[in-house]
Amino acid sequence: MTFSVSLGDVFGEDLFGSFFGGGRSRGGGGRSRGVRGSNLRVKLKLNYEEIAKGVTKNIKVKKYAVCSTCGGNGAKDKGSVQTCSTCHGSGQVKRVQNTFLGQMQTVTTCPTCNGEGSTITAKCNSCRGEGRVYTEETITIDVPAGVQAGMQLNVSGKGNAGERGGMPGDLLVLIEEETHKELQREGLNVAYDLHISFTDAVFGINVEVPTIEGRAKIKIPPGTQSGKIFRLKGKGFPNVHAHYEKGDQLIQVNVWTPQHLTDEEKKNFRKTEPFGQP
Numbered sequence: 717m718t719f720s721v722s723l724g725d726v727f728g729e730d731l732f733g734s735f736f737g738g739g740r741s742r743g744g745g746g747r748s749r750g751v752r753g754s755n756l757r758v759k760l761k762l763n764y765e766e767i768a769k770g771v772t773k774n775i776k777v778k779k780y781a782v783c784s785t786c787g788g789n790g791a792k793d794k795g796s797v798q799t800c801s802t803c804h805g806s807g808q809v810k811r812v813q814n815t816f817l818g819q820m821q822t823v824t825t826c827p828t829c830n831g832e833g834s835t836i837t838a839k840c841n842s843c844r845g846e847g848r849v850y851t852e853e854t855i856t857i858d859v860p861a862g863v864q865a866g867m868q869l870n871v872s873g874k875g876n877a878g879e880r881g882g883m884p885g886d887l888l889v890l891i892e893e894e895t896h897k898e899l900q901r902e903g904l905n906v907a908y909d910l911h912i913s914f915t916d917a918v919f920g921i922n923v924e925v926p927t928i929e930g931r932a933k934i935k936i937p938p939g940t941q942s943g944k945i946f947r948l949k950g951k952g953f954p955n956v957h958a959h960y961e962k963g964d965q966l967i968q969v970n971v972w973t974p975q976h977l978t979d980e981e982k983k984n985f986r987k988t989e990p991f992g993q994p
């Protein structure tokens with residue numbers, strides 16, 4: 717699978733694809749088969765772990781697929797495909813005009829067969845001559861690690877089948893991100909808010925924190941100030957274009973300062989006051 721990533725410009729092409737899809741496969745002259753299929757657009761929601769590691773997804777898509785009865789040419793059988801009598805199979809017609817400059821020759825697409833070089837005398841019953849049928853297909857998508865919401869993967873040739881053997885369109889996969897309960901993506905980095913008690917900030921503590929790929933143990937040293945940020949190197953997301961480049965996990969410490977203390981607790985805090993003073 718080839719993929720290209722583009723941010724933005726996600727909508728719009730589909731409309732043009734279906735209205736002008738046929739026009740694209742033409743051009744350049746010569747025989748062209750059928751009409752190009754339009755692009756298909758799907759959304760794919762991924763969680764943080766899938767984004768970090770990359771994932772292979774099988775998704776069901778409703779689309780036009782090549783008719784298996786006629787193999788896509790739209791004819792009832794071999795005998796019902798005839799070489800076009802206007803262009804004799806070339807798909808082109810030449811016109812010679814006499815002008816004051818002399819004879820001018822122009823080559824245009826054959827109007828009888830629309831450039832296909834053949835005509836059909838009896839249509840396939842399964843697809844009524846269209847060469848394709850509307851059906852559901854499972855498509856495998858290889859998502860590279862490090863994609864982001866709003867990116868688009870182009871799966872070449874997996875869009876709608878063309879009419880009468882025309883080129884298929886592409887499948888355009890729009891990436892969406894599932895939100896994580898505890899982590900927040902910030903580009904390649906991932907942020908986590910750690911809440912610890914005043915006492916734990918004073919004396920230090922070993923705590924477990926969530927990461928994209930499971931939980932990790934970290935050591936909060938004694939005397940940690942609220943707002944301090946600890947960095948878990950390489951625990952962020954890989955760069956989609958360069959997987960060796962990885963982000964970090966940033967752990968911001970938030971110290972709960974007690975508000976409602978009993979007289980006893982207040983007395984104890986006064987005793988430990990030297991700890992809290994820099």
Ligand SMILES: [Zn+2]
Nearest residue numbers: 783786840843
């Ligand atoms: Zn058919």
Ligand SMILES: [Zn+2]
Nearest residue numbers: 800803826829
């Ligand atoms: Zn023709």
